[in-house]
Amino acid sequence: MSPEQPSAGPTRVTPPYYAVIFISRLASDTAGYDQSAQRMLQLAREMPGFLGFESAREEVGISVSFWRDAESIANWREHSEHLQAQAEGRKRWYDDYQLHIARVERSASFHRDPG
Amino acid sequence: MSPEQPSAGPTRVTPPYYAVIFISRLASDTAGYDQSAQRMLQLAREMPGFLGFESAREEVGISVSFWRDAESIANWREHSEHLQAQAEGRKRWYDDYQLHIARVERSASFHRDPG
Numbered sequence: 216m217s218p219e220q221p222s223a224g225p226t227r228v229t230p231p232y233y234a235v236i237f238i239s240r241l242a243s244d245t246a247g248y249d250q251s252a253q254r255m256l257q258l259a260r261e262m263p264g265f266l267g268f269e270s271a272r273e274e275v276g277i278s279v280s281f282w283r284d285a286e287s288i289a290n291w292r293e294h295s296e297h298l299q300a301q302a303e304g305r306k307r308w309y310d311d312y313q314l315h316i317a318r319v320e321r322s323a324s325f326h327r328d329p330g
Numbered sequence: 331m332s333p334e335q336p337s338a339g340p341t342r343v344t345p346p347y348y349a350v351i352f353i354s355r356l357a358s359d360t361a362g363y364d365q366s367a368q369r370m371l372q373l374a375r376e377m378p379g380f381l382g383f384e385s386a387r388e389e390v391g392i393s394v395s396f397w398r399d400a401e402s403i404a405n406w407r408e409h410s411e412h413l414q415a416q417a418e419g420r421k422r423w424y425d426d427y428q429l430h431i432a433r434v435e436r437s438a439s440f441h442r443d444p445g
Contacts, residue, residue, distance in 0.1 A: 234432050236349060236394055238384050242442060269353050271386040277394060279351055285435075311441040317349050317432035320400075326426040327357060 228266055230319045233282040238275055239312035248308045251300050262291045281319075288316060343381055345434045348397040353390055354427035363423045366415050377406045396434075403431060 241248065259265055259280060264287025270278035282288045291297060304312075356363065374380055374395060379402025385393035397403050406412060419427075 234349070234351060234430055236351065238394070269390055269392060271388040271390055271392045273386040273388070275384055275386055277384055277386045277392045279353070279392060279394075279430075281430075305440055305442075309440060309442065311439070313439040314437060315349055315394075315396075315434045316436040317434040319351075319430045319432040321431040322429060324426070324428040325420055325424060327420075327424065 228281070228322075230322055232266060232319050233285055233288055234317045234319050235280045235282065235288055236315040236317065237278045237280075237312060238314075239278075240275055240310045242308055242310045244307050246307075247303070251303065251308075255297060255300055258294060258296060259291060262294070263287060264290070285316070285318075343396070343437075345437055347381060347434050348400055348403055349432045349434055350395045350397065350403060351430040351432065352393045352395075352427060353429075354393075355390055355425045357423055357425045359422050361422075362418070366418065366423075370412060370415055373409060373411060374406060377409070378402055379405070400431070400433075 256268060259268065264283035266281035266283060268278065268280045270276065282291070371383060374383065379398035381396035381398060383393065383395045385391065397406070
């Protein structure tokens with residue numbers, strides 16, 4: 216989350232840690248979706264065990280949040296505002312989604328040297 | 331990969347299975363990148379243990395491939411054409427990337443009923 220690493224992937228964290236992979240297709244009624252997504256990211260960043268977040272959307276949206284352990288994810292899943300957003304998502308925003316909760320066993324990263 | 335499920339996520343597969351999360355930022359020289367990415371997906375789909383693939387790109391590109399087990403991922407990583415593509419990626423296409431290999435422990439999915 217620092218200005219030095221806006222991408223916020225947990226590349227400096229040594230496995231094991233956890234990833235929540237959320238893959239979704241939006242429905243036609245997305246009123247309020249962007250605002251809620253921003254609010255959820257803001258809240259997630261304040262949760263204990265949050266390590267990072269990345270997202271992109273074309274035909275599908277893929278977001279990956281990284282967490283210290285499974286308990287951190289369980290706590291975030293049960294956050295009251297998050298529960299409301301999840302319900303709203305199923306009621307209006309998503310045509311479909313898949314969620315995968317995974318324990319990262321190995322990681323690697325690459326950064327091009329300048330010049 | 332069927333026409334009925336073009337999204338190709340392994341939503342019908344029961345955990346545990348594996349996910350390879352690849353998050354990248356492209357460099358300025360992306361000549362040949364799209365062609366190579368398409369070829370790699372074609373090859374991956376033919377590999378034993380391949381379960382599915384999803385990708386999206388905005389500021390960052392996120393691709394997630396799903397696999398039966400860690401051995402399937404290791405075999406794909408060492409595929410000769412894939413090794414060439416990996417080298418080309420580090421030489422030219424990517425400014426940076428992070429790779430997370432993770433064991434999916436739990437999954438869920440949602441599909442909106444029509445009408």
